[in-house]
Amino acid sequence: MKLSLSIPWMDFSAAGKASAEVKKLLARLGIEQGLVKRIAIAMYEGEMNIAIHGGGGTADIELTPDLVDIYLRDHGPGIPDIGLAMTEGYSTASEEIRNMGFGAGMGLPNMKRNADELYIESVVNQGTTVHLVFHLNRKQE
């Protein structure tokens, strides 16, 4: 099944809503807690990235009995050096954003840590797509 959610730009009060929606869906499906937590954390980081850097965007979630695919898309400035962006602590967030407690430069590395697979496609001035993959090896009770 598919779920499509929009992520508004710079709306920090809405930040976390897409992640919360996905968590509710995963609860309906009975996905194991540890996995839900990993998905929520990665998803939230992605949401924040889109809200802060991407000028807003979308989250598309695809679920099969084996996989959860999450595509986080924005049409923002793009990432010139993905390798650098993947470095812990590297951040291009403005002083203002940092003062709000965001932009510690842990977004992408944190997403990578929590996802089973992570793919980034980015074109400068066109936008970025982060593809997160999670494997569902559901425990049967």
Added chain:
Amino acid sequence: MGISIFHSVYLDTNLCVGCTTCIKHCPTQAIRVREGKASIMEERCIDCGECIRVCPKGAKKSATDPLALMSDYDIRVALPAPSLYGQFGSACKPAEIFDALYSVGFNEVFDVAWGASVLTPAIRRFVASTQTRPLISSACPVIVRLIQLRFPSLIPNLVPFLPPMEITARKVRELLAQIYQSDRRYSMPGESGEFDQHRAGVFFITPCTSKVTAIRLPLGYKQSMVSAVFSFQDIFASLKKAMAPRGEGEAGDPAPHGHSGHEKFSRFSGLGRGFDWARSDGELESLRIPGAVSVDGIENVITLFEDIDNGKFSDIPYIEALACPGGCVGGPMAVANPHVARSTIKAIAASANSSASQTQAESAKRGSVSPERNNDSPERLYSVTDESMRWETEVTPTPVMLLDRDLTVALKLAEGMETIAASLPGLDCGACGGPDCRSLAEDIVKGKAKIDDCIVRLKQKIIAPEASMPSSAACGKQA
């Protein structure tokens, strides 16, 4: 499968007019209006009492026990929740309330503030001993149930201690046994005169709806030592009456009483910070853990937990989370204005705290502790180990939202749900009897509702039976 079916919160169907106010305020979406009456989905109810608070008809109630139950017991011990001391205004001293409790028929009174005061250092030690952050207080049973239902990944963050009520009740049972078994002057009424716990009633007096459930279906322990739960609302009038003849300002030190209390327990006046647990921030102020955070009101708690669930706030050591606004003083069965009660509690705790430290200082000066003085220090007199306050059973997730145990089936149902939700107006008006469009979609796939329950859609159908709903009116949350 372990999902409780007992709940304290229930509906008086005679009073319910099916207005849908409650369904909108339920934090777990546990209420539906069907055939003109609200109905509670038992497995989802966490006994927070929000519906009791908001019901304009007073149709939502809590199944506390009737005061008459006291007469079933030979020994009657009152366990007042700390918030009781905030119910009678700032001029009323704890000692007066103590006396009033004896007057209405209790033989013994033992403050639950004691439980809070012995739990405080135990929690402090626990926080220092573990890396888990943020730790979450388990004192409020609604919060524990909320976590089981909506935030199961936070179960390991709960501080695994019994609530002050239970810690106190256990100590009371222990003391009763000691007193009645060791001291020949006291015996149970009846043939043998032998002490029997079953004939000793331990009554928790509370403004809280969830405590009723907590004693029947305890979380983290097998059996509660509390016999019954009385609400502030039920006991308030008789306490007030019992207090009436007493003049003002004569409170303070215990005076001889003309009532039937046995008073084998020490009379406490020095619980200090334990009283403070009745209000939000109180637990934190007694714990004094730097950087700890307090949150009250169930919606505020949910917002914070949502963030923690997303991996935020792992730098916060401890969270005091209370379901009721302002803490326990804001309980659904409280009588006094919660804001006023909060301030009363603050004053009582501060004065009890200063008198307790004064007593300690005096004792230290004398170099010894006299037995009477020792009454002011229940922590020393009635010692309790950290281990004995720990949870004894596992607190497990309650997956009440699960559509089906088979993931393939659940996926199909979830997909159906999304399709239906997209075809609904997205107004979340509640007219169908569910809290929002998505919950109607959920009820439809579960076969508990039908699409025509949506009044907006039905109206469209009547006006323009040929045309289906325009797609532009689809749920705004959907792409």
